[in-house]
Each structure stands twice: as structure tokens, then as C-alpha cells.
Amino acid sequence: MLELINIHKAFKNNAVLKGVNIKVKKGDVVVILGPSGSGKTTLLRCINFLERADKGEIIFDDLHVNINNASSSEISKIRKKTAFVFQNFNLFNNKTALENVTEGLIVARKVPKAEAIEIARKALSKVGLSNRENYYPSMLSGGQQQRVAIARAIAVNPDVILFDEPTSALDPELTGEVLSVMKQLAREGITMVVVTHEMSFARDVANHIVFMDGGIIIEEGPPEEIFLNPREERTKQFLSRIL
Numbered sequence: 001m002l003e004l005i006n007i008h009k010a011f012k013n014n015a016v017l018k019g020v021n022i023k024v025k026k027g028d029v030v031v032i033l034g035p036s037g038s039g040k041t042t043l044l045r046c047i048n049f050l051e052r053a054d055k056g057e058i059i060f061d062d063l064h065v066n067i068n069n070a071s072s073s074e075i076s077k078i079r080k081k082t083a084f085v086f087q088n089f090n091l092f093n094n095k096t097a098l099e100n101v102t103e104g105l106i107v108a109r110k111v112p113k114a115e116a117i118e119i120a121r122k123a124l125s126k127v128g129l130s131n132r133e134n135y136y137p138s139m140l141s142g143g144q145q146q147r148v149a150i151a152r153a154i155a156v157n158p159d160v161i162l163f164d165e166p167t168s169a170l171d172p173e174l175t176g177e178v179l180s181v182m183k184q185l186a187r188e189g190i191t192m193v194v195v196t197h198e199m200s201f202a203r204d205v206a207n208h209i210v211f212m213d214g215g216i217i218i219e220e221g222p223p224e225e226i227f228l229n230p231r232e233e234r235t236k237q238f239l240s241r242i243l
């Protein structure tokens with residue numbers, strides 16, 4: 001469904017991605033692991049052009065985009081196929097939970113308001129926040145705010161949801177509620193690419209693990225292979241530090 005080919009990205013003279021290839025099938029939960037600074041977030045942001053890669057190709061179903069000459073219509077098609085969940089939620093603080101979810105539907109996708117509200121209510125119910133639709137972000141816990149952000153992501157019915165360290169800004173007691181919503185989405189067959197340090201999530205929910213270091217993929221495979229029988233020294237070192 002989604003393929004990244006030979007993605008390169010540098011910030012000034014700091015080469016952050018040095019030729020990354022990833023394939024994501026429909027229904028996959030791909031977890032990207034790796035030490036801090038290895039390029040995981042940048043890679044995720046390059047998928048939906050939050051960051052523009054310097055070189056490479058993105059194939060999304062029948063859309064084949066060469067990043068160097070991607071047109072704005074191609075970029076907007078890719079953006080419409082994806083939703084992004086940020087580390088710091090990125091909610092509008094002056095909008096209620098419901099309005100945060102309807103905003104993108106009404107403004108970017110031109111869904112009529114009444115229909116947008118109906119879709120948003122379903123999405124909020126899915127993340128267990130039906131009783132919070134009129135709350136502003138400041139009245140919600142971090143875990144609830146992130147669940148609103150997840151509702152916003154599922155409301156646009158994307159082909160893939162990109163999660164950038166979705167629990168790393170949360171107090172430990174609030175990570176569970178977010179991870180359990182993500183697990184439920186995975187069970188429903190929603191395709192996800194997740195950057196996380198939550199090893200239990202990676203082990204239990206991912207069907208494919210990608211281990212990155214220094215802007216390249218060192219090793220990838222099913223979780224049982226990567227966690228129990230890693231082949232590469234750098235993977236072994238990383239896992240021994242984190243597990």
C-alpha cells in the first residue's frame with residue numbers, strides 16, 4: 001500500500017536520513033525503533049510532507065511520487081491518505097474536543113458541518129471520550145488530549161495513521177489509556193506506522209519492527225525475530241540498554 005524508496009534528508013550538513021526503504025502493507029502495524037537522533041521522527045514526517053525529503057520516492061497505492069518533482073496536487077493527495085498524531089497532541093486550545101475533531105473535516109475536507117459533527121462524535125466515542133466533547137484541552141488530562149488527537153486522526157478515515165512518540169509527553173500513569181486505544185485500532189485493522197519507545201507495545205501489537213540507527217535501517221522483521229533473535233550488533237546493544 002505504501003512504499004518509501006531511498007529517502008534522503010539532511011538539515012544543513014547534518015545528513016539525517018541516508019537512503020531509507022520501507023514497505024507498509026494494508027493492516028500493518030509497523031513500529032520504528034532506534035536511539036534518539038537516529039532519524040525516526042524525520043522519516044515519519046517525510047511520509048506526509050511535514051518535512052520534505054531531499055531525494056527519494058513515495059508510492060501510495062497507484063500514486064507514484066518522485067519527491068524532487070512532487071506537485072502540490074500529489075502532496076495534497078498523500079496528505080489526504082494520512083493522518084499524523086504528534087508527541088505534543090497539537091490540539092487547538094481555543095476549541096473544544098468536538099471542534100478539534102470537526103475542524104479538519106470541515107475546513108480541509110469540505111465535509112458539511114452536521115455530517116462532520118456526526119463523524120466526530122463517533123470518533124470520540126471510539127476513544128472513550130463521548131462525555132468530554134465540550135471540554136477544552138486545558139480541562140483534559142494529557143492522556144485524554146492525546147485521545148482527542150487520535151479521534152481527529154481516525155475521523156478523516158486515512159489509509160494510514162502516523163504516530164510520532166504518542167505517549168512520550170505523558171506521565172507514566174496516562175500512557176496505558178493511549179496505548180490501549182492504539183491497540184484497539186490495530187485490532188480493527190487500521191494501518192499504522194508508530195515511532196515509540198514503548199517496547200511492550202512494539203512486542204505485542206506490531207507485526208513489523210524497523211530498527212534504525214544513524215539514518216539507515218539496520219535491521220527489520222517480525223517482533224519475535226527482532227526481540228528474541230536480533231542479527232545485528234547495534235540492534236542487540238540497543239535492546240540490551242532498553243529492555
Ligand code: ADP
Pocket residue numbers: 011014016034035036037038039040041042043
Ligand atoms: P529521532 O526521532 O530518531 O530521535 P529525529 O528525526 O528527531 O530523530 O532527529 C534526527 C536528527 O535530525 C537530529 O540530529 C536532529 O537534531 C535533527 N533534526 C530534526 N529535525 C530538525 C530540524 N527541523 N532542523 C534541524 N535539525 C533537525
